[in-house]
Amino acid sequence: MTASPGSTRPGTEKRQKPGRRGAADTSTVLAVPKGRTGAARILLGRDAVMIYVLLVVVLYACIVIPRFASPVTVGFLLLDVIPTLLIALPMTLVIISGEIDLSVASIAGLTSALMGVLWQGGMPIALVLVICVLAGLVAGAFNGVLIAYLGLPSLAVTIGTLALFRGLALVVIGDNAVANFPPGLTAFFTSKIGGTGIPTVMVGVVVLIVAFAIVLHFTPFGRGLFALGYSKEAATFVGIDVARSKFLLYLATGTVSALAGIYWTLRYSSARSDNASGLELAVIAAVLLGGVSIFGGKGSIPGVLAGVLLIGTINYALKLDRVSEVVLIIVTGSLLIISVVAPNVAAAIKQARHSRRVRSAPLP
Amino acid sequence: MSLDSKSAAPAHPAPGHQRRSALGSVLKLRELPVILALVILVTVTAALNPLFLSEQGIKDLLLNATILMILAVGQTLVIITRNIDLSVGSILGLVAFGTGSVFVAAPNLPIIAVFGIGILFGAVLGAVNGLLITVAKVPALVITLGTLYIFRGINNAWAGGTQYFAGDRPEAFGNLSVDTILGFPVITLIAVVVVAIVAVYMLGTRPGRDLYAIGSDPEAARLFGIPVTRRVLMAFVVNGALAGLAGVLYASRFNSVGATTGSGLELDVVAAAVVGGVAIFGGSGTVVGAAIGALLLTTITSALTALRVDKFWQQAIVGILILAAVVIDRIAGVRAARKLRIAEARNV
Amino acid sequence: GGGAASEGGDSEGGSGSDGEQTITFIPKQLNNPYTDVVLGGGEDGATEAGFASSEVVGPLDASASSQVSFINAETQRGTNVIVIAANDPDAVGPALEEARTAGAKIVAFDSDTNPDYRDLFVSQVNAKDVALIQLELISEQIGGEGEIAILSATANATNQNEWIKFMEEELASNPDYANIELVAKVYGDDDDTKSFQEAQGLLQAYPDLKGIISPTTVGIAATARYLSTSEYKGKVALTGLGLPNEMRPFVKDGTVSEFALWDPAQLGYVAAFAGKALADGTITGEVGDTFEAGELGEREIGDGGIVLVGPPTQFNAENIDDYDF
Amino acid sequence: MTHLDGRESGATDPNAPVRRSVLTLRGALKTFGPVVALADGTIDLVAGEIHALVGENGAGKSTLVKILAGVHQPDAGEFSVDGQAVSFRNVADSKAAGISVIYQEPTLFPDLTVAENIFIGRQPKGRFGLISRAEMRRRAKDLFDQLGVPIDPDRVAEGLSIADQQIIEIAKAISLDARVLVMDEPTAALSGVEVERLFAVARRLRDAGSGILFISHRFDEVFGLCDRITVMRDGTYIATHETPAMTVEAIVREMVGRDIDALFPKSETERGDVVLRVSGLTRPGVFHDIDFEVRAGEIVALSGLVGAGRTEVARAVFGIDRYESGTVEMLGQKLRSKDPRASIDAGIGFVPEDRRKQGLVMELSVERNAALTLRHSLAKFGLISTRAEREAAETWGKRLQVKSSSPEHPVSTLSGGNQQKVVLAKWLATDPKLLIIDEPTRGIDVGTKSEVHRLISELAGRGIAILMISSELPEVLGMADRVLVMREGRITGRLDRSEATAETVMHAATAALESSR
Ligand SMILES: Nc1ncnc2c1ncn2[C@@H]1O[C@H](COP(=O)(O)OP(=O)(O)OP(=O)(O)O)[C@@H](O)[C@H]1O
Ligand SMILES: Nc1ncnc2c1ncn2[C@@H]1O[C@H](COP(=O)(O)OP(=O)(O)OP(=O)(O)O)[C@@H](O)[C@H]1O
């Protein structure tokens, strides 16, 4: 077949009137029709912006805030962000697939409550931990069935389970607090690797990060998540099992939220029904700041990592500088807004400039 | 093509069932489940604890629902356009504290003026949300999550440890939530009037219907020439204004207003709308439903207390209620769709 | 207020060497009127005691874990004395341990931590005294018999729980209270709205309720507001711990006849001096140690490492106008 | 590649209006970032004419329409209505100027009732200035009576077939009593009957003095309906002609800038073994007792009127929908119900009818879309790389001549025809044994159409079994080895290539129906 030249390549067209600058620009832009792959793609993408912002903030904090540049900072900072970091991983996948989970913090709270009661009841700690993880799995499965198999809207369902799981936490432990966990275990959860300041538990967290990154970015399953985040119907037509994919994601959020609940309990050595309450919005804020689109289909694990660490860093830097938490709240909110508004404003400016240039070009 | 007989178009149902009986349309109401739930809940509770429906009991039920009701109505406007406003709790807090400050700064200001200032203040905050969302064309959930933090931060910075108490406000103002007309507390009457006005607006005016169209398919609405930006902006402004009104009423009813007033309210408000049958992805639902949803949510807490249900179970029960509402709504939707399909299939 | 005080954080203080001692207060929650009074006393005390700098940092919400990262940051800054009102006696433990390892002295005030984690606790008053005063007041107001309920702060609040425990014991053992029955304990989480609705729920669930004790300033004010706007005004008694400024209208309109509180400012004041003495090494926190607390005179460390501040005051229509906090 | 300059081939001069122009657009330019969607959009519409706008996929027709509608603002060009220069800032401006538009993609509000969909924004008012539903319902019914279709005005638009949606769009447009009616491929989803009715309405509007701009890829419609024809190519105006002076060949030459191969290049192929066998497939109320088989190398067409249930059968076979009874066997293996993944693994490819909703993930890049069907086979050790995806996408993109500025751009920036090619590419890449193609050339221009047809024949020639659903009779007759005709959910005719004519197919699709009434 002899193809007729595409309208997108007017520069090659003999009928194209000369002297129209918009068209001339176009042809040069299109002279590199090949897409980018690998590192270039990541370094120039939307996610990278967040990584650069993070680097700048860290650098700035190191210079301006005395004592910030120290392993101690690394330790305290990481200990603080681990719960957010953990839950942000599955949350990223859930939001990319076009859903949301508001019940994560309540699952963590429920896990914590369960842990306290079981431990106080005299169960061996290993068994307690296993049961707690299973409880998270079951809670996730409950969300998953309602959302994936019954097709209910996730925002509404998880507002419901947000209340339900937190309520169950209260039912389980009431107004008690359990604190006498094995000292060895609680000490382990705040211990650091040598002089690096890096908490020992980070090892496990890093393993999870890598696992989630691989699943999202390098497996057929991950490819499917992006597709179904944009269009469930179209995803069905290429053989993606939408319900099963979503169900698995909710299992993951449930389980990881349970891990976060266990971490929370042992780090603060306090099992209570209100542990981690309100964390859901912080996690979602961090994920969105990391460049994940709330409508689904867009986002990456590196971006989310940067988002979580950015909020964590600002948080700790402000505390170290004894700046009121009020400022942190305002900064977090502003960052969130800027992170979505800025790209659109930039695009609009570009388009406006482009149009102006095109318009001001003389007409034949 | 040689076909021209009308009978050859097979896929359409005969339009035979246009006149619907009044009963039929009641049974088809989206709000029916939530109304039923409310009636059953109140009846059962009252049977077990007569105090529940004593004069004071009813007054408390209505007062409890008032503020959530107004917020839910505003939220419904926004949700119907396929948006959401998570910042309402923060707006309410700012306006409530603002109201406290106004009374301290100008104790002799007429109460009606204070209402005006509060509503205006709320509307301005709502406009901030609306402008960011419509002008920058960014998702409402992200923006209002951002302003949830920012407004709360401003409230904290402004109020600091200062709190204003009921004693700092004129007695007439506080009495709005004490005095009753025909058994209804004054502030509840205000809420009812608000619900009625917004309901009529949504059902019977073109801009109101536009909101449904926008939520149903925003892109189509734009192509069709509906002023999407203006309408969505309006929804956010109205929602802000209603949150402002709720903030003023909050100051009338409760004792102290300060930095944390109204925090955590956002999810309750969304839950009330959902329980009231408002589709979370826009396009359908009514403000009356949302108002009843709010009444149900606040009533269930009182009912459980009145029934001396273990307080630790209360939150879990609220969660189950929300889930039940979502499931019922879904079942109703599926049944309606099936009916349509059957009607068409028969006609093939 | 406390919020404003915490803003000026750019001071370079905190090196901790050569007598340049620093003190930081971590209240349960910033932006709380009661806390502000306490911290006001703390600031005065810190200046008088001779600290080079005194700071207030803290969370905006009173959850168990929210104080930990503030302790961490203070540890890293090398603050010499950390004064804390714990939201949870155990959750702050590991972080305080770390701070002590780094050389900081820990003073708990207002709400105690687990005794293992602090050097001493500055208590408003003897816990038992506080509990008993409230019981006496309510008994008087309801005529010695009938159903009563307690509306507390959070379910985990250390201080409130201790008082409630003493109240329950006393109710069970003291024959004077034989006709008084405690029918419910509810928690308003120190949130105005929540407390308000809990109060309302109590009255509906217990139609024969005669009185409510609310051992928390937020709770008592919210309950008073509800009572004053309902038909229960003047019929159901209310007492507990409240701030005079907040309670004044309710005492005047007859909703509340009498309630109690210590002077919160003294709490912060004494804590600052205790911190100074610890930092200087003049005391170690042993039972029997004494230190000079400025204009309040000498204080002694009692059993369990507790320093008592002073007896609670009772406020009623006659004397309430004499106080301003 | 030859380029004919259209302006020399007997074109009428648009600058010399014969009658009163209602709408004139000249030299309109529209760019989207680097993409020039419209370089020289020119149209001159006079009152009382039906004016066809033709051009290949991506020629810029829809972009021009959106400029007329006020959706897009042109970067350059002159635009006047009734001789007055205008510049629309939004759709409302265009509406106010009396321009009514039916877009290429239906724009209904699924949650609103049919009646409200038609009258949204201008609902009739009753008491107290509030909307009168009764009046609205009555007017909607009048409109449907006019169009001769019995759609219930009170039902919600959700779940309407594409054809019904299109009819509502038409009702909406004509109810506006606009002086200018623009219809962007209104007939793409309609069958003969409905098309005829639409034409009757269009002629009536023309006779009443409206100017109508009509876009279609079907030449019988263009020649049967329109008074003048404007041809576009590559975003540029080529020429405007009086219809009687033109032939299909001449138009096509202007559109593509060269002569094109014959349509339906059907080549005889060897029929092989049975690849797909469907027996007794039933889903009550939708289809009943569907039996048929497709052999390797064979093209079986599933024909019938719109709404006969063909798509539903195809979806059930592929595993999108469930069926109640019956079996689907692929190469002797029974397939599980409602498991598209298994169908793909068994060697079935499915090009669905709604390419925007089902065929493609519009926001995803061209390469990701093309590689979606391959996600499992491209993976090594369970891991997949962007490079492998890109290579697979490029191979097939080149084979099908997909025109896109970059494989990283979202597929939504491609024109309709090129989108369809991406859909085909992604299925061909799976090396299917059976390809189900629902409406293979819906909204596709002649050039691409013949290319698609050639491709389908070629695939059959390579031994792939093809099940093709098409509402275009010439396509069915030209391409199929065998024709199955469906009516009301049943197969009512099985015709061999030799037996299949317009009459026999149409008879099977409708005759029984008429006798039953
Ligand atoms: N929003 C957009 N962003 C980028 N490119 C676009 C956009 N809309 C259209 N285009 C490009 O503009 C060109 C013209 O598209 P248009 O939809 O007008 O073609 P068309 O003639 O209607 O084709 P078809 O017959 O397939 O509908 C195409 O190359 C298309 O990819
Ligand atoms: N989403 C839906 N909801 C309800 N009924 C539907 C739906 N889609 C199709 N139908 C009905 O199912 C029957 C078969 O429709 P189908 O789309 O399969 O027809 P078709 O022969 O494929 O026509 P087309 O030419 O549109 O592809 C029709 O009666 C149609 O009205």
Ligand SMILES: [Mg+2]
């Ligand atoms: Mg088009």
Ligand SMILES: [Mg+2]
């Ligand atoms: Mg079809």
